[in-house]
Amino acid sequence: CLKFLKNCHAALPEHGKVIVAECILPVAPDSSLSTKSTVHIDVIMLAHNPGGKERTEKEFEALAKGAGFKGFRVHCNAFNTYIMEFLKSP
Numbered sequence: 079c080l081k082f083l084k085n086c087h088a089a090l091p092e093h094g095k096v097i098v099a100e101c102i103l104p105v106a107p108d109s110s111l112s113t114k115s116t117v118h119i120d121v122i123m124l125a126h127n128p129g130g131k132e133r134t135e136k137e138f139e140a141l142a143k144g145a146g147f148k149g150f151r152v153h154c155n156a157f158n159t160y161i162m163e164f165l166k167s168p
Contacts, residue, residue: 083145096164
């Protein structure tokens with residue numbers, strides 16, 4: 079995932095961005111339907127893709143920064159899917 083994002087970063091123009099649509103794990107688990115659904119997706123991802131996982135918002139931000147992106151924004155949440163932007167320059 080990091081290698082893929084680094085390649086995206088290198089290919090983007092100066093003010094480019096990557097738009098990511100993903101589930102975001104809550105920091106503290108709870109019993110809400112949204113959390114249960116996200117954890118279920120996380121387990122499926124682990125079973126079908128060793129090393130695959132869902133991430134918290136802070137983990138997505140760290141992933142973006144690790145790939146060289148300077149800005150990170152979460153725009154909205156619809157049906158348990160968050161829309162995030164990884165910005166090459168803030």
